[in-house]
Amino acid sequence: MKQIKFAMILGIPLFALVSQTIENKLNVLDRTAYELSVKKVPNKKLINLEQNIPSVILDIKYATPKNFTKQVIYQEAKAFARIPVAEALTRAQNEFLKLGYSIKIFDAYRPYSATVKFFEIIGDTRYVASPKTGSRHNKGCAIDLTLVDTKTKKELPMPTEYDSFRKEAWAEAPVSDPEILKNRTTLIQVLSNSGFKVNKSEWWHFDYQGCAGFEVLDIPFEELE
Ligand SMILES: [Zn+2]
Structure with a gap:
């Protein structure tokens, strides 16, 4: 309302403001819209990574207060990704296992409302995704991970801690x-060979490169199974 009044003062035609607002509005799918999209394109299904790649280890930081928000964001410590992302991750995991390593996942699909919450807490899009665009995590297309030694189960030393x-x-x-x-x-090499691209400011964040057309989703984990 404030915006409309302001536009009227500036003499901006109201229709221009309304069409701009519609253009800027992000298409966020709820559970019903997501299920419909999966019916049309079965590859869009989010699948449980622990069940589909049993050798991966989960350490879902946002299901604990041990993350940059110091709050429990997820009610369940689970990891989901779209089918092609899970398949690419399986290929990477098979390569890591040959080297004596295993993937440890910190975060995968992230409901859009969690991204909004991160922005409310940090308020700086240099460090967290903007709610205007959402994150690739919201599309089930990004994975945060590190490696552990399969014998000792210890994390391999990396340049910083997660989410630094x-x-x-x-x-x-x-x-x-x-x-x-x-x-x-x-x-970075093994994941790049498997179809992922590392985020330039986060060594642990990998975007799957075949996610065109995958929408931002806002479905809590407990509604996915
Ligand atoms: Zn990430």
């Missing part, structure tokens, strides 16, 4: 420790 806002977290940040450099290189 420091410059050292950048995917191409200089690393002096050769072991850490090797671990980050292996992580």
